[in-house]
Amino acid sequence: MAIQKIMVPFLDEGSGTAAFETGVVLAERFKAHLDVVHMRQRISPALTGNGYYPIAVTYIEDNIDTLTAAANNRAEDLKKLYERLCRQRDVGLYDEEEHTDDKGVTAAWADVDATLPYDLSSRARVSDLTILARAGDDAPAYEFELVEEIIFQSGRPVLLADTRQPIADFPDTVVVAWNGGREAARAITAAMPILKQAKLVIVMSVGNLPWASEPPDHVASYLKLHGVRATALQARLNKGVDPEEEFMALVKKKRADLIVMGAYSHSRWREVILGGFTRHLLRKSKIPILMAH
Template structure:
């Protein structure tokens, strides 16, 4: 654990040096960009819960059975913290907010994500609202969400995704994100029960296991 912490801190310091970002600064001006470092010891669930609740965004690795705590960290961030969670993999686009694609289904989880991420979406160069054509397609038109976003000064493009036979919704969403060169996918997590997704498979589970781009999630 000490070795992992030292490696992490060294990586952050190296990045700050490359990008000209002050490290361990007290901040001063609220519009300044700077980085700080803190280390907390203990069980991942209570530590991440308490730390995450006093921050705007929680960033975790994609779960990897070979890397300790990654699965527990994502579960805690989604189910206990109450803040948006950004899941990243091995590759992160240079411009994370170049093209944000929102997978919209009108669920409470997706609604919560949009409400908590408005400030982040403001910084996106391009926003696409994607809705898969499922049995509940007519219940939450993408045009309504685009209109809501426009009231917040965010111009979004609406798109419909047809699901071909034999293709799962999660698989189709990831393929469309890749086709549209999305830099980040945003979606509500586990709109069905987690047990059901574990037993039968589901959109969230497929995206978590197979996404090649960062995914912004909220439950």
């Protein structure tokens, strides 16, 4: 199955530009359509369950016109940026129904009143891939919550690009982070169109795998059946060495252009909803990451 439709949330200038630039690179390879979505938070009184907050409600009611005008201006500015990026990258402006392979990369803009992040997850379910910009170390909590919500609720893979270094070329070398879990297996399936196009795919495990897990060389053999140029690497983990740091050191040594990994391999309680390994990469990796749950 090829990648035919990529959703690109366009919520602000920085993250929207990085996600769009990355989306174009992938769409060029697959002649895909970009669903570029600006979702503005629906303006409503602050109600939670049976709670009622008169100060918040009064503020919104008294300033509804100002808030609406600000949201409209922001949406218009972002749409102009989107249109400029489309001209620069020679992306055709067509609705999804008008897309054909002979048109190359196409894109359509959507401006939607929504409840974030939930409506974004719902829309992602009708795309093959969602691209977001990676939240930085000092990013507010809601940016990580947005990423978590889409990964956990959309049922679709998510690719996180670095805001300062969007993907410039299609990934040649891809590292698959293999821990033997079902999430990692699902990530491989979700990334298969990209893996088939890569020049080299390294299935990498660091340290001991859980009992009865398939080793990385078995995964590489499976991928070869699908025409993937795959190899395996089982790295030992010395005592006292941090597995996340060791993994990233190996990724850099292999000059990887993309990491493919499963998410939520640990407890689903909120405080550890992203396992330590996943959360570490989300915050620290400058290399794009394709994740699936």
